[in-house]
Amino acid sequence: MSSKKAPKNKYVTNSHLSERKFRELLRLFCADVTALSAASLTGLNRNTVNRYYGLLRVRIAEICEADSPFDGEVEADESHFGARRVRGVRGRGARGKTIVFGLPKRGGKVYTRIAPDVTRRTSMQVIEGKASKDSIMYTDGFASYDGLVDWGCKRHYRVSHGENEFVERGNPGNHINGIESFWGYAKNRLVKYQGIPKEDFYLHLKECEFRFNMRGRDMYRFMLRELRERPLN
Known part of the structure; x- marks a missing residue:
């Protein structure tokens, strides 16, 4: 045998x-x-x-x-990847780019998902699928995140990017530096592939x-x- x-x-x-x-x-x-x-x-x-x-x-x-859903302190934001910026077209409506939502748990992991748009419905689908209602959420002032209150989020804090603000004055804990750090890392790393x-x-x-x-x-x-x-x- x-x-x-x-x-x-x-x-x-x-x-x-x-x-x-x-x-x-x-x-x-x-x-x-x-x-x-x-x-x-x-x-x-x-x-x-x-x-x-x-x-x-x-x-x-x-x-x-x-990976399991996040709880605790969680940030939410979106960014655009891909084609070079078209002159005169900026921000969340930039054409020719791929929209990515990011959710980092502070002191832990980040989760990303490609999205078709930046509507409230889409952003909430991402958040509901990966964050607990017991989470303390930190976002910018974009209207898409208004749904967090209706969803039943424990607490929701905002930072106003429109005023070039990434950390709230007088409240250093209110920021979205975690996801901004990931966006910088990911974009710098992907540059080497030249498309x-x-x-x-x-x-x-x-x-x-x-x-x-x-x-x-x-x-x-x-x-x-x-x-x-x-x-x-």
């Missing part, structure tokens, strides 16, 4: 890539090395690297979406979210544990 052979790669189902080579590639991915550079460093075909990078981004997006196809933007956004949430932690070790429990396929 022959015994079953151990899988060639316990991190990826039916992979032609050796476990050692996959770990090398994963380490580069976690270090935020581009696919082009990773292909050069590992000697792997660029298409192979792109495939595994894509699989890792899909898994990361699944992890982000599965991302619209169909790929969601996965890159979730990768930014995941990396931001992993700050101060060993992403490589985390992903090894995750993939041992649920291999890529």
Whole structure:
């Protein structure tokens, strides 16, 4: 009676890539090395690297979406990603850009979602799906967030961006600096791709979210544990 052979790669189902080579590639991915550079460093075909990078981004997006709803102090804001600003078109109506809502729990994680618009209905769908009614919410003065009161939010504080205000005078706790920090991080990080196809933007956004949430932690070790429990396929 022959015994079953151990899988060639316990991190990826039916992979032609050796476990050692996959770990090398994963380490580069976690270090935020581009696919082009990773292909050069590992000697792997660029298409192979792109495939595994894509699989890792899909898994990361699944992890982000599965996170529990936030409570405590939560900020809410939206930003625009994508095409360069069109002259004369500014703010929440900027054309050619992708709208992203962000919800960071202070001292914790951030959650993002691509949205079709910035209406009250859309913003409330995002908030209701990811924040507890017991949360203390911090937003800017945009009318879309008026629905928080009707929803039954415990407390809601506003900061007036229209007056170039990001922290309320006399009340330093009333701010949305957490989400502003994420917007800056995500946009600076995505610049290196020099444009991302619209169909790929969601996965890159979730990768930014995941990396931001992993700050101060060993992403490589985390992903090894995750993939041992649920291999890529």
